[in-house]
Amino acid sequence: MRSPCRRCAVAASLARARPAGNPIRYRYFTEKVWHPTLKAAKIVPRKFHSTRHTYAASLLSAGADIRFVADQFGHARITLTIDTYGRHIQKSAHDHVVAALDKLVK
Numbered sequence: 001m002r003s004p005c006r007r008c009a010v011a012a013s014l015a016r017a018r019p020a021g022n023p024i025r026y027r028y029f030t031e032k033v034w035h036p037t038l039k040a041a042k043i044v045p046r047k048f049h050s051t052r053h054t055y056a057a058s059l060l061s062a063g064a065d066i067r068f069v070a071d072q073f074g075h076a077r078i079t080l081t082i083d084t085y086g087r088h089i090q091k092s093a094h095d096h097v098v099a100a101l102d103k104l105v106k
Contacts, residue, residue, distance in 0.1 A: 056085040063096065 024033075034048050052073070059069050070081040 053085070056081075060085055060089045 030048060035045060038045055056069060056073065059072070060066070066078050066081055069085070070078045073081060075081045
């Protein structure tokens with residue numbers, strides 16, 4: 001079994017950041033930290049897990065290598081990453097690849 005991604009490990013350590021070292025319960029976190037933070041930032045409420053999808057979509061839309069994205073999420077196979085987040089890849093994200101290929105054949 002693979003170890004969790006670095007960001008998940010950081011999130012897990014933050015979840016235990018209470019003074020007594022006790023874990024922060026998910027419900028407490030969402031009600032007392034997550035939703036108030038979104039409201040203060042005037043961001044439409046969303047589930048905390050949705051940020052994972054936003055991060056993946058942003059990476060892929062920016063043209064990040066799929067192997068890098070898979071590694072960021074702790075996926076053992078890139079097929080899982082493609083199957084889960086592939087729909088977020090914008091066709092325009094590949095324009096730079098097409099331009100590079102055009103230069104090669106000219």
